[in-house]
Amino acid sequence: MSIVEIILPLLLVAACGYGASRSRWFSAEMVKGVSVLAFYICIPALLFSAMLKVPLESSLNPAVLMAFYLPVVSVFLLTLAVAALIGTRGVKHSAVLGLGGSYSNTLLVGLPVIIAAYGEAQMANVFLIIPFHSAVLFGLTFVISGFGKPLELIKSLVFNPVVSSIGLGLLGNVLGLSLPVTLDAALEMLAKPAIPCALFVLGANLNQYRLSGAMTSVVSLSLVKLLLLPAMVYWLGSSLELSSLERAVTVLLAASPLGVNAYLIAVQVKQHEKEIAGAVVLSSTLAVVSVSFWLWLLS
Incomplete structure (x- = not known):
């Protein structure tokens, strides 16, 4: 499958949103409403179903x-x-x-790109990364900024x-649990709209934010996020001798754009809202360009 065939369908769905x-x-x-459907029903159904069936012994790799x-x-x-x-x-x-400079939109961009390029078989490596991603980065942000209580952060993550x-x-x-056939089929039906809904919401959310002011910071953060971070992951993944697919998954997650939740955190702690939104x-x-570049490099 060519890079255009991977990226264009995802881009079109986001453009619809x-x-x-x-x-x-x-x-x-x-x-x-679409966002609630995606993040509280469809994506959890997809993640739960895939995690239940993934071969853990052959998938768990601390490297x-x-x-990442x-x-x-x-x-x-x-x-910082x-x-x-x-x-x-x-x-x-x-x-x-x-x-x-470091928070990736793993669910709305990373996951759809990885599934489109490499199939659902690679989702196990994604699941190793996603649960800790927000916990690590939001935790660091709250601790350094002096905002919020650790117990509240833990509670919000557990019930995420x-x-x-x-x-x-x-x-x-x-x-070693397995679902009854009918329940498994229902779960698969709920999981199917997950990626289209996520991409639609991504496109719709972009209409709510604007590029305004502090362009030096906005451009710098974007370049760090899209180029420096995935380049470091690529180098370290090669040094640790990850398989080509493991390296591709980690690089593509790192190469995903800045996640919308970073703006919500900026509003919450009242820091640099315009820069993060931009x-x-x-x-x-x-x-669209940078992910295409990394796909080309990883192919």
Whole structure:
């Protein structure tokens, strides 16, 4: 399958979401309804079903986690340090910028690209990464910025539908559980709209954010996110001798644009909201080119 055949269908679905939101054919409430369907029902069904069936013994590889998370945390700290040195508000007020250079849109971009390029068989490696992704980066952001209580963070992660569906699927897998045929079929039906709904929501959400002000920071964060981070993951994955598919999965997750949730965190801690919103828009737009580049390099 060519790169165009992989990217174009995903792009068209996201464009439908953008067009529906931009033309106001879909109101904000309607987009929110699709988002709730995707993130509370369809994606958890997909993750739970796949995690329940994945062959764990042949899939668990600590080197995959190392290849992804060492660069992610390094880029977070590096971006934070540079922002604190250049800026005037210090480390505490620059935490969100560290998040802006390292937080990937794994569900809306990474997962669809990986499935389209390599099939659902590679989802096991994705599941090793996703549960800890938000926990690590949001946790660092909250601790450094001095916002929120650790217990509240833990509670929000435990009850997160993505994390809980993966955890329950993993538990069922370890216990050797299998679903009745009818229940399994129903779960598969709920899982099928997951990727189209996620892409539609991505496109619709982009209409809500704008590129405005602080363009130097916006461009810098986008380049760090789309080029520096995946390049570091590519190098470390090669050094750790990951298989070509394991390296592809980690690089493509790292090469995904800045996730929308980073903006929600910026609003919550009241730091650099405009810069993060701009980086979400710009990195998501440029990701069409950058993800195509990484797919070409990994092929």
